[in-house]
Amino acid sequence: MTSSPPQTAVNIRPIHLRDLDDVVRLADEELAAIESSNLADLGAQLHQIRRWYGVLKCVSWFPNPLRNFFSAYIAEQDNRLRGMIQVSPFNRTRSTWCVDRVLVDSTLRADQVLPSDVGSQLLRHCFQSIWEARTWLVEANVNDKATLALYRQNGFQTLAHMTYWAIAPEVLQILAEREPDLPNLLPVSNADACLLYQLDTQSMPSFVRQVYDRHMADFKTSFLSAMGNSVNRWFRKSEMVSGYVFEPQRKAAIGYFQLQLCRDGSQPHKAQMTVHPAYTWLYPELLAQMARVTRDLPVQSLQLASTDYQPEREEFLEQLGATRTEHTLMMSRSVWHKVRESKFSLEALQLAEMLQGLQPSRKPVPGRFSFAEHVSPPNLEGRDSNATPRPSDAAEDKSR
Numbered sequence: 001m002t003s004s005p006p007q008t009a010v011n012i013r014p015i016h017l018r019d020l021d022d023v024v025r026l027a028d029e030e031l032a033a034i035e036s037s038n039l040a041d042l043g044a045q046l047h048q049i050r051r052w053y054g055v056l057k058c059v060s061w062f063p064n065p066l067r068n069f070f071s072a073y074i075a076e077q078d079n080r081l082r083g084m085i086q087v088s089p090f091n092r093t094r095s096t097w098c099v100d101r102v103l104v105d106s107t108l109r110a111d112q113v114l115p116s117d118v119g120s121q122l123l124r125h126c127f128q129s130i131w132e133a134r135t136w137l138v139e140a141n142v143n144d145k146a147t148l149a150l151y152r153q154n155g156f157q158t159l160a161h162m163t164y165w166a167i168a169p170e171v172l173q174i175l176a177e178r179e180p181d182l183p184n185l186l187p188v189s190n191a192d193a194c195l196l197y198q199l200d201t202q203s204m205p206s207f208v209r210q211v212y213d214r215h216m217a218d219f220k221t222s223f224l225s226a227m228g229n230s231v232n233r234w235f236r237k238s239e240m241v242s243g244y245v246f247e248p249q250r251k252a253a254i255g256y257f258q259l260q261l262c263r264d265g266s267q268p269h270k271a272q273m274t275v276h277p278a279y280t281w282l283y284p285e286l287l288a289q290m291a292r293v294t295r296d297l298p299v300q301s302l303q304l305a306s307t308d309y310q311p312e313r314e315e316f317l318e319q320l321g322a323t324r325t326e327h328t329l330m331m332s333r334s335v336w337h338k339v340r341e342s343k344f345s346l347e348a349l350q351l352a353e354m355l356q357g358l359q360p361s362r363k364p365v366p367g368r369f370s371f372a373e374h375v376s377p378p379n380l381e382g383r384d385s386n387a388t389p390r391p392s393d394a395a396e397d398k399s400r
Contacts, residue, residue, distance in 0.1 A: 010082060010118060012125045015072040022081040023072075026103040073125060075118050081105065085122040087130070090137055092217045097133040099123070102147065119150045127335050135211055135334050142327045156331035159211060161308040165322040166268065167287075169299045175284075175291035182285050184246040188256075193219040195253035196244065203274050205309055211332045237264050241293055245282060255282040259290050265298025273304065273313075280312040287320075 015023070075083035083104040090096040104119050127136070138156055140147045188196070196219040201209060238260050245255035254276040261269050271290055275282050290302065303325070306313045 009077070010121055011076045012073055012121060013076065015070075015074050015084065019074050019081060019084075023084050023103065026081070026084060026105060029106050030103055073122060075122050083118040083122055085119075085126060087126050089132075091212065091214050093213065093215060094132040095213050096135045096137060096211065097126075097130060099126070099136060099138040102150065116146075116150050116153060120154055123150075123154045128337075131337055133335060135213065135332060137211065138331050139328045140331065142329055148329065151331055155333040157333060158329055159332045160208060160330040162328040162330055163306050163308075163314065163324055164326040164328070165304045165306065165317050166325045167302040167304065167317075167320065167322045169301055171321055172291040172294060172302055175288045176295050178288050180285040180288040180292070182245055182289060184248065185243050185289065186246050188242045188244055190220045192244065192253070193217075195246070196256060199244075199253040199256055199274055199276060202276055208309070237266070238262055243289070245279075245286075247279075252276075254279040255286055257286050257290060259293060261294065261297055262300060263297065265300055268301045268303050269294055269297075270303045275313070277312075280316075283313060283316045284320075 070086065071088060072084055072086040074081060075085075083102070085102050086100040088098050088100055090098045102119050102122060127133075136156070137159075138151055139162065140151060142148070186192070193216050197214065197216045200214060200219070204212070240258065240260055242256070242258040244253045244257075246252075247254045256274040258272045259269065260271070273283075273286055275286070294300070294302065304317070304322070306317065307330075
């Protein structure tokens with residue numbers, strides 16, 4: 001009976017330029033097995049990374065908005081690429097990170113290596129190496145059973161059910177014909193960060209809010225972030241339009257939308273919409289406003305997402321005639337990094353030799369305070385017969 005040769009340990013390292021072709025191959029194999037918009041965007045992203053790899057590598061050495069434009073790690077075994085993981089920070093404080101995608105070689109079973117083992121090693125490497133992250137987020141297609149099992153095996157729990165919708169161009173043209181009732185629609189600026197933060201807080205459950213861990217700074221755009229977003233939009237040939245609805249009586253924002261427009265018509269338009277739970281009548285008004293913005297651009301559909309804690313939005317999209325394109329699970333897990341303990345030894349300091357030079361050269365002369373400390377306190381219960389009488393006591397005896 002011949003024994004199989006021992007398997008070489010899997011080495012995990014940052015991604016290099018030579019690995020991009022193998023990553024594209026893994027993405028094509030995964031996309032052939034399951035249709036996912038998350039994997040469909042990877043090919044275009046890798047094409048831009050291959051073109052600007054040197055620039056992105058240089059800017060990753062210091063803090064800037066493009067530092068984590070493509071933060072990925074490779075699992076390598078026997079000089080063969082076995083898997084890839086891509087991660088990115090979710091909020092400004094970098095306390096929550098997102099696992100964008102995990103790709104594993106489909107030929108691992110032939111080499112007697114489980115794909116889940118390679119995927120788990122990639123996930124654990126990110127959990128241990130990225131000390132800023134306290135919470136991890138991941139989104140996976142509900143039909144991808146192997147990926148869901150990998151995440152559950154590594155401690156991820158279901159946070160919310162996501163549904164992606166596509167609004168046909170014909171429906172957008174009908175919506176664009178009506179005038180939206182939005183008298184207080186205002187453009188977004190950094191001065192409105194407090195209003196948008198309050199709206200975002202009120203529009204989601206407490207357990208989701210705790211995982212996202214967003215702050216007011218997440219709704220502000222710095223100069224470097226604006227430059228990074230401009231470069232990203234130039235890569236993708238897109239344009240960003242946003243606005244929010246202001247309620248003057250409550251002095252609060254009750255609705256917000258952000259629309260990513262595709263200028264060349266190669267990709268559908270993508271929209272993000274946040275509505276206060278008490279103002280769900282804003283759904284048709286905001287969609288009509290976004291439809292009017294897309295009139296002068298190439299005809300394309302509009303993609304929009306909804307969660308299971310937004311039943312009014314899903315009901316409205318069904319009545320509108322939108323079609324469901326993908327169902328995903330938003331999952332999360334917490335990571336607690338153990339602080340390394342260090343033993344502190346006083347013997348190594350050699351305090352006896354160090355304090356030897358601080359000894360006084362002669363015996364100190366006792367002062368008034370030191371002499372008073374050695375005098376016994378007076379007897380309050382009765383005076384001693386042998387004690388020396390005080391002057392006040394002698395005067396009292398003469399008066400008697």
